[in-house]
Amino acid sequence: MRPFYALTFTAVLFFGLLSAGSVSAQDTRFAQFYTSPTQLNPALIGVFDGQYRLTANYRSLYSSILGRESFKTMAASAELRQRVSRSRDYAGFALNFLRDQVGASEFKQVRASLGASYMKQMGGSGYRSADQYLVAGAQLGIGQRGYDWGKLWFTQQFDQAQAIVNYSADNGEGFSQNNTGLYVDFNAGILWYASFEKNMSIYFGGAIHHLNTPNISFLDQADEKLYSRYTIHAGGELPFTDQLSFLPAVAFMSQGPSLSTTIGGNFRYTNKDWRELAIRAGVWGHVANKLDKGLEMDALIFAAILETGPLNFGLSYDVTTSLLSTANNSRGAFEISLIYTSPPKTKRFAVACPRL
Incomplete structure (x- = not known):
């Protein structure tokens, strides 16, 4: 697939979905945050070897409780x-899309953005020296929220004689606006990383999303x-x-009164007989603040990734560890990730980047 066609396809996809849907109240969280780099930090745009x-990415949360309304x-x-130019600096460009939905009213949020980054080489390209880059990135986009008013019912619509809900009756609420207006959204981030040798790297970054606090x-x-x-994040490979x-x-991550931390790691194994095949597996923990109880670990995440050359396929499952486990039998979230990275044309165009 050529880059132009790949970008065109993604643009048609997310702008089509944006016009068709409206849109969740809080920022979403991926358990495999490292497989959704442009959602984590705009400075991760372009940080890949290819x-x-x-x-x-796809995530389904609490289907054991909410069923189809999860x-x-x-x-x-x-x-x-x-x-x-002829430098070892690079510019990255990205199209990004996110859609969230929950509940009987199909309450949704949709966000779409264009992003760019600049990768400034700070050192490296020499014998036994680490390749170091400082990256700054930003995203500018639009968003919207909405729900299906017709799928909600109120007391005034309940027919007691027949014990049914009459959706065609007046609900008495005097409000039926299904969507917010489109709002402008701005994100920015910064990242530093160093790649020392094969299978050894470190990175550290931070980002601010919704800098303009839209209405x-x-x-x-x-x-x-x-x-x-x-957002503050860090990682590496040992x-x-x-x-x-x-x-x-x-x-x-910190957003208003909410705090969230995901920490853990994956082991990666490959073998020269496998050629381009590798597997990863690991355990992660998620800690969040319960406003009346303070910080609490609410999920244990089991993750696995299969690397097949340019294609990475990831799976993870959240096991609920909070008091909610009595209601959902510890069945939390299921998540899938798919990443395709086109290999560099030649070694000359290869860029040393950390594995995420």
Whole structure:
């Protein structure tokens, strides 16, 4: 697939979905945050070893309780990276899309954005020296929220004689605005990383989403600001042998009164007889603040990734560890990720980047 067609396809996909849908109240969270880089930090745009990268993520949360009305999150992105003149600096470009939905009213949020980054080489390209880059990135996009008013019913619509809901009857609420207006959304981030040798790297970054705190109210005369989300994340890769390495990572997020931290790591194993095949597996923990109890670990995440050359396929499952486990039998969230990275044309165009 050529880069132009890949970007065109993604653009048609997310702008089509944006016009068709409306849109969830809080920022979504992926357990495999490292497989959705442009949603985590705009500075991760272009940070991959290849010509372009296509990413897709899907998450289903609490289907054991909510059934078909569970939280469903979909995200997709397409990225390109270009060398800047004859330097070892690079510019990255991305299209990003996210859609969230939950509940009987199909309450949704949709966000679509264009992103760009600049990768400044800070050192490396020499014998036994680490390749180091400082990356700054930003995203500018639009968003919207909405729900299906026709799928809600109120007391006035309940026919007691027949014990049914008459959806055609007046609900007495005097409000039926299904969508917020389109709002502008701005995100920015920064990242530093160093790649020392094969299977050894480190990175550290931070981002602020919704810098402009857009108005997300359904009421024309009201002002309901979306909290800015602050993210700090770090990780790397530590080799044990040529075949086995460990990829630890942590992501801390703060948005209004809410705090969220995911920490853990994946072991990665490959073998020269496998050629381009590798497997990863690991355990992660998610800690969040319960507003009346403080911080609490609410999920244990089991993750696995299959690498087949340019294609990575990831699966994860959240096991609920909070008091909610009595209601959902510890069955939390199921998540899928798919990443395709087109290999560089030649070694000359290869860029040393950390594995996420």
